[in-house]
Amino acid sequence: MARPLSRRALLQAAAVATATPAIYRTTSGRAAAVAAVTAAAAGIPSAWTVRPFALEDVSLGPGVFADKRRLMLDLARGYDVDRLLQVFRANAGLGTGGAVAPGGWEGLDGEANGNLRGHYTGHFLTMLAQAYRGTGEQVFADRIGTMVGALTEVRAALRRAPEVLTVAGRFGTAADQVRGSYQYVDVPAAVLGDASAVTLSVWVRPTHDADWARVFEFGDDTHRYLYLAARNQAGVPRFAITTSGAGGEQGLDGTAPLPLNRWSHLAVTIAGGTGTLYVDGTAVARNTAMSLTPAALGTPKHNWLGRSNYSADPVFSGACQEFNVFSRALTAAEITELQTRRAADASTGRGDLASYAFDETTGGSFADASGRDLNATLRRTWGAPSHPGFLAAYPETQFIDLESRTTSDYTKVWAPYYTAHKILRGLLDAYSATADDRALDLASGMCDWMYSRLSKLPKATLQRMWGIFSSGEFGGIVEAICDLHALTGKAEHLALAKLFDLDRLIDACAANTDILDGLHANQHIPIFTGHVRLYDETGEERYLTAAKNFWDMVVPHRMYGIGGTSTQEFWKARGVIAGTIGATTAETCCAYNMLKLSRTLFFHEQDPKYMEYYERALYNQVLGSKQDRPDSEKPLVTYFIGLTPGHVRDYTPKQGTTCCEGTGMESATKYQESVYFTSSDGSALYVNLYSPSTLTWAERGVTVTQSTGFPREQGSTLTFGGGRASFTLRLRVPAWATAGFRVAVNGRAVSGTPRPGSYFDVSRTWRAGDTVRIVMPFRTRVEEALDDPSLQTLFHGPVNLVARDSATEYLKVGLYRDAGLSGDLRHSLTPVPGKPLHFTLGGAEWAPFFEGTQDPTHAYFRRSEPKVVFGGLDSGIANPAKTGGTTLLDEIWAGAPFPHKGALVARVRSTVDAWVEAGLLGRADGVKVVSTAGAASYRP
Structure with a gap:
């Protein structure tokens, strides 16, 4: 049985999904036992082999993350929370003081008559909690107190007969x-x-x-x-x-x-x-x-x-x-x-x-x-709540209707348990940030009420409910309920979490059977984060196995270059990328939830692929989903990010109160949550992201300050403060860092060969003043769409570059003309003076995807290499292509990097011979290609 956490322990662990599992599963030995006790005190599942730091332990330094967060913090400080509370007070028959509910999905005049109202309030509470923990500004705690107090009054009013x-x-x-x-x-x-x-x-x-x-x-x-x-x-x-x-x-x-x-x-x-x-x-x-x-x-x-x-x-x-x-x-x-x-x-x-x-x-x-x-x-009109713990911004009728509903109709029932999740999560985060017992009481009451309803239903009814598109969507409620169970220790709460099992989905994914085609993406992604937490609580392997296999079904098979997934909110067949690109691709909520799932899986298995994906989606889609301008009324976050040619991002979709604006508010106030992790026994510090920040590691008595302009700088410096501490520094070597990854401690190079797509260990006793300098030169490369190699997207290091051009047809772009021996395509781009990460190519300016502008952009382009050109020297020979779209130059440059010109020429000769033998290239043309490669000059 999980034990309730103290306020102090909760505040220490508030950055994570708080959970104290019933089953002890760490390795044997005194160190493991100590680690388990420490983890339990901090609310960390014993199944986690690494754990995160609380948001208050990591402060952001100047940079793109701090700039984006500042815009969202201004909204958090200034937005009238009585507007958010209006729909709750109205539902309870309380006076609203003339407050006007937000528009869009939060207002009765919005889509589907506001059948999702209340969800935005939950997101806002989470944003305030994260803002308070990340900055310590009292204004955020005060606003939390106002909202929690109002919701307490609302629940009390719902419990009694209405009053005039x-x-x-x-x-x-x-x-x-x-x-x-x-x-x-x-x-x-x-x-x-x-x-x-x-x-x-x-x-x-x-x-x-x-x-x-x-x-x-x-x-x-x-x-x-x-x-x-x-x-x-x-x-x-x-x-x-x-x-x-x-x-x-x-x-x-x-x-x-x-x-x-x-x-x-x-x-x-x-x-x-x-x-x-x-x-x-x-x-x-x-x-x-x-x-x-x-x-x-x-x-x-x-x-x-x-x-x-x-x-x-x-x-x-x-x-x-x-x-x-x-x-x-x-x-x-x-x-x-x-x-x-x-x-x-x-x-x-x-x-x-x-x-x-x-x-x-x-x-x-x-x-x-x-x-x-x-x-x-x-x-x-709807009588009274079925249980005193009921709390919502609309009547219980949506929940009741869902129990007999067989088809989706969001104008009647629009994801009531999804909305309940947002409110529940917001209350839990409010409690974690402020230790306000009222928030925990409200959260616990909500789960008591849900259990009282759902525990009475036959399993077949539950399976039908959770399988209904939209109406049966329940978001990340399982994760939140598991977190609550860690605080209350109530058996009913753990039992409630299991009542949301959608067995068809769990069993298929546990068996590694891909059934995602046609499913609503964001309805299902957060389910798997909940499954991981259920594994933490129960030890049932099928939950963890299903979540791991599911992740592999999405990445890379249904992933766009920016890390996003889904088209028109749904998944298509595995491996279809080019065939799904449209104006409504990459729903922002999907990226938010894939980040959460990746992070949670990494706590169990430190496979670098999870943090590779995390960096990709965070530095590109998530950052790029936030517009770079202030607004006191809207979070200015995208819903979809269209990847069609010339797409202009819409930062105020549906009046600005959609699910994606909600998760966008959360994302912008927790950018620092995964920069550093520690092993469960405190013997290692993981540096997952290169971001200007300062870690205060109280358990080891040290601070680590990361100074960098990354991603505008191609490296970072870590400076240690505090006392002495022995541990292993585990530096993530990005998979894209193929041009080298060099590490120096106090100016002396560290021996070893860092391998892209791994972690590089530096073990020592660290002292105040120690510095670690990391240099990781960026390479410019392309990534091909899985189903169409000619449709590509451009990266410079971790940064996705988009062309700013109003054309509505795919731009035709050639990149091999000036490619260097390393295979780096950067020589084809001309840097724009005074504008880091901005280039010109083919008459267009190319800029980082993460810049939140409203310029028309091209995230994908059509690769066009009509002639065989080496080092700027044109052979005059047309670049032939195979049936699948792979060209002669593609196969030649696939062998990069080349240590010297001779190696490149040898690659050209062997490739040409194969193509001539296959009848894809004439022999005379082949000779011309080889001679041109030998005559050309190359940059490194």
Whole structure:
């Protein structure tokens, strides 16, 4: 059983997925035992053979990461968090203080009626927590406290019956219905009293222009009813009565829309076959053939103010006052009199069938002043939460609907457990940063509530739910639940995590069977990070095996050069890259989650490929997804990054509140999280990324400051501070560092041969003042699309270079003309003075992908080498190609690097001979090619 962590231990380990596994699985021996105890105290799974440092242990130095983070920190400091909380408060029936919810996916008027609202708040909490831990600025902790306090109030309000909100009324105060509260007033069944003549009179102040929101409706179902809608499909008030459904309605339609945020008086009279609709004392509609009266309805089952019998109709949003029902038709003069005084003070007196002033009571009940004691009650359309731990920005109905849903319809159910995950993760991060017990209590309550729902469902139901696209998406909830279990130790929480198992996916990946074609990418990537954490908690190997195999199915088989994956949010067949490039490739959330999965897998197995991918995606897609300009309202982060020719990045998609803006806020406040790791026993320090930063390694009593302009600088310097400590420094040798990787300690070269795509070890007792200088010259190279070798992307070291050009066709680019003996293509590029990592080539400027501009860019180009040219010397021979697209020059230069010119010429001769023998090149042309190679001059 996992034990709860202390606040101090939690704060030390807050940078990581906190977990204390139930099973001890480290190697034997005293050192391992000490390491296990230390790891448990810090909340580190004992299965991890390396562990990260907390965000507060690593500070960023000046550079591209600090520049990008600064822009996001400004948003974190300045954004009005009451706007984020608006949807939560509204759902709970609390006052919102006039705050306006963010647009897009967070607002009720956004996509799918805001069925994902609340997710952005979770992301924002995580961003604040990371910002606080990374900078120590109190403003971030204060904002966390405000949000956690508000969410605590929200949950408490959801637990109790709704209570009326009062606002200034036409006379005194009125009852207010906040949009998104899903509240209405339930009136006793006898309210209409079988009247054959009636007047219904009410003051309303609508705050939203939704069609068909009912001021009142009395009826049984969608067959027998009468109603008054503030707006019909034409935008004007409508009264109707029917005993035969919508087709049999006898109605009265207004002539003009009711103004928003202003009081209007509405009255309907029925008597003697005539119905009249009054707006502000003026008769705007009359029907002399209205044969139906309330008596025709009998005693309706549903007697509602603000709610419709049609489930798709919105509830009324706005204020209501002075609802009176009279058993006669008031005269026009009497209705005019009601414009200036209360009914109680007018000649009419209060309604004799029902009369609610809405300013005479508080709480959730409304006194009837008619003398009939028909007191009304404020209710929620969805009743009450099924468990007191429920916390969301929308009703529980989405969760309930999912349990019987068999097909996806995001306008009805849009990933409720995904949204729950974001909120849960935000609360856990808030707790890790501030040790606010309220945040942990809210998180624990959410999982108690989820367990109470899901544990009752048959396994077949769960499997069906999690397999539904979009509606069944649950994001990284398993990881978050495992992290919570490490804190609470509750068996129910671990059991809950396993209820999200999608066996079809786990079993296929565990068997290394690739079934990803056609799957929604970001629905599934974070599932596997959760599987790794379940392995940590349970020791079940299939979880870890499935996650490792899954990673290999994505990288490189479904990976674009920048590290991103997916097209239109989905995966296509394995190995299809060129065939999937479009304007909606590389969803940013996918890169975020692939980084998280890569990092978590590295904790178990230090295969350099995980950090190779991490560097690629971080330095290219993730950095490039953030626009390089300030904004106080939007995070300015891409959703998709189109890789089509001339694509211009959209940094405010869907009004700026999508999942990718959320993960983008998180990414920009944790850039330092994977720069350094330590072995579990503290015997080694991993330097995974070359980034200006300072590590404070308290356990070993040392600091390590990394000074570099990387990636604009081709190297880095580590300077040690603090006391003496013996450990191995493990320096990552990037796979692209084929031009050399040199290490010097205190100015003296370290012996050994660093191998690209590995770690290079330097072991010693480190002292204050020691320096380690690393030099890793960049080479310029191309990467070919797996399914089309002629479609390529250009790299300079780790940096993806894109051409800035407005053309919408692939640029044709040649690179072999000036290639050096090393095979480095840099000689084909001309550096732009004063602009590091900027070059000109083929008439276009090439710049780092990570620069967040809105220039049209070409991430991929069409490789075009029409002639065989060596060292700038043209042979005059056309460059032949094989059926698959590989050219003669491709095969020649595949042998690089060449130690000297003779080796290159020998490669040319042997390749030409093979092509001549295969009938791909004429013998005379072959001789010309070889002689040109021998006559040319080459740079290194």
